Amino acid sequence: MKVQVRIPPSYPAERDYIISTLLSDFLGLDVQIELGQRQETVITAGTRGELIVADGLFTCPHEQWLTSASLPQRPLRMWEVKELGEHLPLVSIRVPVIYGKPLPGGEWMTQDGETLRLGLDVFGSSFFMLTRYEEAVKPDRDRYDRFPATSSLAYQENFLDRPIVNEYLEILWACLKRLWPNLERKPREFHIRVGHDVDRSYLHAFAHPITLLRNCAGDVLLRHQVRGALRRASAYIQVKRGNLKADPYNTFDLLMGMDERGGLRSTFHFLGGRLPDVDSDYPLDHPRIRTLLRHIHERGHSLGYHASYDSYRDPDRTQKEFQRLKHVCEKEGIEQDTWGGRQHYLRWQTPITFQNLNDAGLDYDATLSFPEHAGFRCGVCYEYPVFNVVRKEKLRLRERPLIVMDRTITDDDTMGLGRGEKALEKMLLYKNLCRRFRGDFALLWHNTRLVDSLDVTLYEGVLHG
Secondary structure (H helix, E strand, O other): OEEEEEEOOOOHHHHHHHHHHHHHHHOOOEEEEEEOOOOOEEEEEOOOOEEEEOOOHHHOOHHHOOOHHHOOOOOOEEEEOOOOOOOOOOOOOEEEEOOEOOOOOOOOEEEEOOEEEEOEOHHHHHHHHHOOHHHHOOOOOOOOOOOOHHHOHHHHOOOOOOOHHHHHHHHHHHHHHHHOOOOOOOOOOOEEEEEEEEOOOOOOOOOOHHHHHHHHHHHHHOOOOHHHHHHHHHHHHHHHOOOHHHOOOOOHHHHHHHHHHOOOOOEEEEEOOOOOOOOOOOOOOOHHHHHHHHHHHHOOOEEEEEEOOOOOOOHHHHHHHHHHHHHHHHHOOOOOOOOEEEEHHHOOOOOHHHHHHHHHOOOEEOOOOEOOEOOOOOOOOOOEEEEEOOOOEEEEEEEOOOOEEHHHHHOOOOOOOOOOHHHHHHHHHHHHHHHHOOOEEEEEOOHHHOOOHHHHHHHHHHHHO
């Protein structure tokens, strides 16, 4: 059954993008979008019934677009979604409304015969989250020039831990099914997407002797671990003599084995640039790295681009680094149909970084989670096409939102949950939310975070829990 959507004349590119994303990309419906005359979005299907969706974000005057005047008014209203039944897979029946307003009478949804009205601006609210609209408006940045989680609406209104766009989608789908019971959505299955960012390939292989001496001195003088210093020196000597198995960060086979036992094929992201102190200490073209790339590929896993620290606002650097990685892979006979990337330190600027990765030729990005707080930065656990809110155009690039990064959960300067039961419980919370919506649980685990038994146990718990 074809679904017709008549939209108001304002913001046609933005409306076309978000309607196509929700109805076609997410639900798999056959959608036709056309301009209408009403100041509401009207959805029809077949010969009877209409769903009228409130307009909110896209009523913004054009001179206020991408200004603070266009941001949602706080505190957000809450809708207790009882009208659509208890079968909806919502995180809570109390749903925050980013854009929209109650209908006359104070209700958020009313039905008169075959006309159903929805006061929640599903499309504008979802656009706000998927495009990271607020990040193009608010100037807030942390010491790494990243948009902080604490500045996000999701954090401030306490819904960063729920995939709010998935919830909006389920509300929209329930409305569509009430009017047109014969509509069918495309089936989805829950998936785990695992990525491993190779910030440092080996601890000792490319380390200078001065680095070894400095670290050994720290073991003895600061940590009072003489045996640790001796073990460090012994491993360094073995690695320099060619025994890479002695290197503590050489956990690649361990990672691949654990992923494979879980039925997973993961992606290893390698840095394409080298800025002292913040980027890799390994040259991509080094024989050891080339051998590692080939080994990962031969085991059936994927390779990806890890964009360097200063590349997030630099299109030329992004292009050169990605091409460098592809060139090295080609020399090793490595071919892939799909190439993805993730920014180092999760540095990001909306929409510049979207555009950089798109123009460099990447197929998808896997960056978007907050470094200091796990959860649903984009409000969704589905892969989706991206949109440049400044240029007002849909890009070829797709986003695979990152849900959990290892250190975000464990470290003291982030969520500080350690590496035990509290950390596992939190990671499994996010995993099960993605499972509820048959979405993708995207997990980032570094090869340097699998050095001791606590790391191994935690990672196994996340994969199999």
